[in-house]
Amino acid sequence: MRLPLAALALLAAAPALAATEAAGSLDGITIIDRLDVNDIAAGSVQRFWFRAGMSPVGQPWLIPVIVVKGAQPGPRLVLTAGIHGDELNGIAVLHRLGATIDPAKLAGTVTMVPGLNPPGLLQSTRQWTPDWSRSAPNLNRELPGKEGGSAIADFAGRLWSRLIRPNADSAVDLHTQSRGTAYMMYAFASTPRTRHMAELVAPDIIKMDKGDKGTVENTLTDDGVPAITLELGRPEMFDDTMIARAESGLTNLMREMKMLPGKLTPPPASLTIANDIIAARASKPGWMRLLLPLGSPVKKDQPIAEVRDAFGGLVETVTAPAAGRINMITTDPRVAAGDTIARIVWWSPDPACANGC
Incomplete structure (x- = not known):
C-alpha cells in the first residue's frame, strides 16, 4: 500500500514524525503502526487507522483513531469505546466529540478510539472473537498484553504500548451494560482524583471500585494515569439521551483540565456515591x-x-x-x-x- 502524496510530503518535511509509524493508507486515511501525538500539527484534527495486528486470514485488524491537537499545549486525554463489541453508545459519543471539538479553542490533545475490538463489533459480542472459539477472551481483562505473545496478548500489547499508554495523561473508557441488561449512567473510580473526574462527568451513580486486573481503567490508573470507566445504559443501540449526557460530561471534564474554555457544571444533587x-x-x-x-x-x-x-x-x-x-x-x-x-x-x-x- 502507498502513502498518499500529502502524507509523504509531510514525513519528508518533518523528521520529528518518526515516532508515529505510517504503514500505508486506506481510502485516503493513513494506516499507522504507532502513534505519538507530539507529531501531530497544533490546531488540527487527524484521523488514522491503527494496525493492531493481523487476523487469522492474514489481514490487518484496523482500529479508527481521531486525534484533535489543540492550538495551545496542554494535557493529553485518551477516550476509548467499543472494547466490548455489543456496547455501542460510547462510539457515538466519540464521533460527536471528534466532529465538535474546535482545535483552535483546545489546549492539549484528545485522542479518541471509537472501536477497540473490531472482531467483537463485527459479531456484536462482548468478547474478542476473531474465530469460532467457544471460550473467547475478554479484551478488557488483557491489558497491558504482550507483543509477540498469543493472539489476544499481542493485540492488547499493541493497543497498550503503541496507542493508549504513550498518549495518555488521563483517560475515560466508555461502555454500556452487555446484552440482556441495562445500566444507569454509571462510573467506576478507584482514587480521589478519579472520583473527582467521575463527578465532573455527572453520572447518576459513581461506584468506588478496586476493579478487575487487565481493564483499561485499572491498568492505566495503576501505571500513574488517572482513568475512569463510564457506563452508558443499554447495549446494541445508540441512545441519544445517554450520548448527549456523556458528551456534555466529558466536555465538563475537559474544562476542569483547562483544555476547553467554559464554566464548570457542578455534580447533580441526585448523584449517588457507592462503594459496595x-x-x-x-x-x-x-x-x-x-x-x-x-x-x-x-x-x-x-x-x-x-x-x-x-x-x-x-x-x-x-x-x-x-x-x-x-x-x-x-x-x-x-x-x-x-x-x-x-x-x-x-x-x-x-x-x-x-x-x-
Whole structure:
C-alpha cells in the first residue's frame, strides 16, 4: 500500500514524525503502526487507522483513531469505546466529540478510539472473537498484553504500548451494560482524583471500585494515569439521551483540565456515591417482571421482581438483599435459577471500603 502524496510530503518535511509509524493508507486515511501525538500539527484534527495486528486470514485488524491537537499545549486525554463489541453508545459519543471539538479553542490533545475490538463489533459480542472459539477472551481483562505473545496478548500489547499508554495523561473508557441488561449512567473510580473526574462527568451513580486486573481503567490508573470507566445504559443501540449526557460530561471534564474554555457544571444533587454492590438473584426459573424501575432507591427485603411459570402462576418474589439504589437491571424476562435480576449499590462505612470494597 502507498502513502498518499500529502502524507509523504509531510514525513519528508518533518523528521520529528518518526515516532508515529505510517504503514500505508486506506481510502485516503493513513494506516499507522504507532502513534505519538507530539507529531501531530497544533490546531488540527487527524484521523488514522491503527494496525493492531493481523487476523487469522492474514489481514490487518484496523482500529479508527481521531486525534484533535489543540492550538495551545496542554494535557493529553485518551477516550476509548467499543472494547466490548455489543456496547455501542460510547462510539457515538466519540464521533460527536471528534466532529465538535474546535482545535483552535483546545489546549492539549484528545485522542479518541471509537472501536477497540473490531472482531467483537463485527459479531456484536462482548468478547474478542476473531474465530469460532467457544471460550473467547475478554479484551478488557488483557491489558497491558504482550507483543509477540498469543493472539489476544499481542493485540492488547499493541493497543497498550503503541496507542493508549504513550498518549495518555488521563483517560475515560466508555461502555454500556452487555446484552440482556441495562445500566444507569454509571462510573467506576478507584482514587480521589478519579472520583473527582467521575463527578465532573455527572453520572447518576459513581461506584468506588478496586476493579478487575487487565481493564483499561485499572491498568492505566495503576501505571500513574488517572482513568475512569463510564457506563452508558443499554447495549446494541445508540441512545441519544445517554450520548448527549456523556458528551456534555466529558466536555465538563475537559474544562476542569483547562483544555476547553467554559464554566464548570457542578455534580447533580441526585448523584449517588457507592462503594459496595450486591446482586439480587432469582432462585427459581421462569418469566421475570420487574416491580421497580432502574435507579429506584430500595429498602432491604423490598420486593423488586416477580418470577412466574409458563402458565403465569407466581413462583417467586425477588427481594432486595440490602438497602441502596438499583444501578443495573436484567431486561430479558427469561431467567434461570441463580440469574441476576438487579444489582444494588450503597455506601459502606467500613474505612477499608473507602475506595471500594
